[in-house]
Amino acid sequence: MLRLILNRILGAIPTLFVIIGISFFMIRMAPGGPFDQERQLPEEIIANLNKVYHLDEPLYQQFGRYLWGILQGDFGPSFQYKDHTVSELIFQGFPVSLKIGGIAIVLAAIIGIFLGTIAALRQNTRVDYLIMGFSMTGITIPSFVMAPLLSLVIGVYLRLLPVGGWGDLKHMVLPIIALTLPQIAYIARLTRGSMIEVLRSNYIRTAKAKGLPERVILARHALRGALLPVVSYLGPATAGIITGSVVIEKIFGIPGIGRFFVLGALNRDYTLVMGVVVFYGIIIILFNLIVDILYGILDPKVRYE
Amino acid sequence: MENIPQGRSLWADARKRLFSNRAAFVALIVLSMITILSIFGPLLSPHAFDSIDWDFVGSPPNFEKGFPFGTDAVGRDLFVRTMYGARISLMVAVVASLVSLIIGVTYGSISGFIGGRTDSYMMRFVDVFYSLPFMFFVILLMVFFGRKIYLVFLAIGAVEWLDMARIVRGQTLSLKRKEFVEAAVAGGLTKWQIIRKHIIPNTLGSVAVFLTLTVPKVILLESFLSFLGLGIQEPMTSWGVLISEGADQMETAWWSLLFPATFLATTLFCFNYIGDGLRDALDPKDR
């Protein structure tokens, strides 16, 4: 088990390195520097700025400097928000994004697994068709369509919940719904498929022949095997929720990382955008690591390899 | 003996089953209608996609004046703009899917066919890329290299090939052990000839399914970028741009959100149902 964890951690390092590398060199290959603006700055000022930001050093030196900074949690200064470092901005937005994203992923897993299991047990009945229809809708309608529609109906017409802002629990409801729906839908579909397969398997037949009650067969024998694909999907689900949060935070005006990211991207705030990408990358890698370990705990075959 | 079932070709059989799947069949018809409408619709309208009518700024749907979907906040016809959005989305779908198809099939079949160490290195490369947050790299690309249409195509295609490569590789690995490939090797065909003539044609079934499921993802990705303002730029438009504008004005002008959102959602639905239908049709064990 310990070896598995160490192995996975070692495996994650090159991925992280690639993320940092790609984003760093992409920035340097981009046409025009960060100080190319509509208004032409005087030569000396640009030279001065380049010096302050170490843009006059050779590339490998800059890369090393950047890498060293990240190891210490320093993503450099923001070009746009002159008095803040990128790290400050990220850690200002992170608690907010984490709250929404964390709740979203937990809800998605619980509700999705529940719905998928019911659909599998009632395969080809009306309940199944209803859940799968809902699931197809959730997968198909993107969050940036779902979010405005939700706020239009629930916020504007019914006036039940605020359509924007941040602070209270009531501000969190709509964003979380918009963020979880596609994931619930996907997880439900995944659970249904794997549950149906497991229920047809020989070891479930054995369990039935042993005369065990249905709920024991489901909880002890079927659920674990059926959940393995769901567990491995949790990695991509995190990436999906992070991506979704970028849009959701923009639509509902939530002060999370996603909003800084969009603003940074529109304003060509290179260091901010890069910092956020690297930060997101680290989170996704971290989550994949947790998923791998969880998988190892659930599947004895992986555990002893 | 008349009892023995007739042998049918995989594709004829699949087509029959696809057409007997009601959801997939309806989806196919709806999608064709949207495509035709997007090509010919703008020709029927008296308005151009970027012409501004100052008398009808933010007008609700008005059939007499030729604004069936209403106008946007600066008085441009939303019907024509929605149809232009459809063109962009479908074009992105075709081009980006083709890019992913070409890269994915080539990469996957080579990796699977050569096998051994080359294969494991090539797949390790895919694995590393797979775990990257790709959406953000596309955004980086847009930020650093400017928001150009062909870059959107290229970036999206370059992202989506990874899955394709994995699938084709898996298929190739199992095909490689089949007798007809061994026969081809014994017959003295070169590796590249075998890949082209024997491997790739036999992976087409799963590739077709996967391609139909890639298309909605690609459309979604483009809309997502455009929604954030990082994709298609004014005055050209796409569904993502229109939905973004519509969402800003939904409290006063519901039509500006409703029409593009409906078209986007319908198109995505269609592709998903066709993909599902195609998968069931090509995978007889799931009947």
Place this chain on the structure above:
Amino acid sequence: MSENMKTPILSVVDLKTTFLTNDGPVEAVHNVSFDIFESEVLGFVGESGAGKSQVFMSIMGILASNGRASGSALFKGEEILNLPLEKLNKIRGHHLSMIFQDPMTSLNPYLTISKQMSEVLVYHKGLSWSDAEKKSLEMLDCVKIPEAKMRLKSYPHELSGGMRQRVMIAMSLLCEPDILIADEPTTALDVTVQAQILDLMLELKKDFKTAIIMITHDLGVVAQICDRVHVMYGGRIVEKGDVNDIFYNPFHPYTQGLLNSTPRMDQNVQESLVAIPGNPPSLGQLSKGCSFQDRCDFCMPKCLEERPDLKITTSGGLAACHLI
């Protein structure tokens, strides 16, 4: 052992099993009737698709979801066919247990052997988990698993195929059932392991006084352990008899064909094996008359018209053939 001497433990009458498929209903089992008595070994022989497994899947309530069974199965005088699940669960796994062909996939890969065995005792006998584990350990010793204590903590993938089948047998005997149904228990195993498993089953039969139903296509297995044999063809029982009668004096042409296609130790090596021509009938489209007509050397006009019933043969068995 004659059939009217004792009361049977399990008595099946007119069992019919139908699968509802997209191409219409398929009858896998037609009007099958048989009895099984205390501590005997009854063999069910036939080609794959003859319906022999489906008979017992119907009785155990583990048919695929599109399968329907009708008729009657009396266990100690009580109807158990199509019982509601709660009542059926009191009987299967407790008084009637079953083991399957593929020991690789029949055990749950995610649970330890201990858990999978103990749960049977916990549910049927109301034992505590720790007592159940002790009993499971004893049972593993009974089926001669070395280092049984260690094996309890293992997962199925850590055991060999033969070991797993031993575990399955141990698990099925935990509640000391009246009948053990063994569905091709040795087919997936190596020949040497097969012999060991069969020996083990015979030994356990003596110790536990369990009746065994041995479903197999292998006449060698039948010869080794069965007391009586039922031969199935096309979803029907075509011949019933004591094992010696079936081997030395078979009446039904199908049974004869089956024997001629099997190598025997007491036969001249020069004699070649004869395969039965043709294929088993596909179950969806059974014609009228005898189901063996297409492949039978003795086919008469009557065989095309009228389905033969089981009739008493000169050796005291039963066979369904117009020749008798």
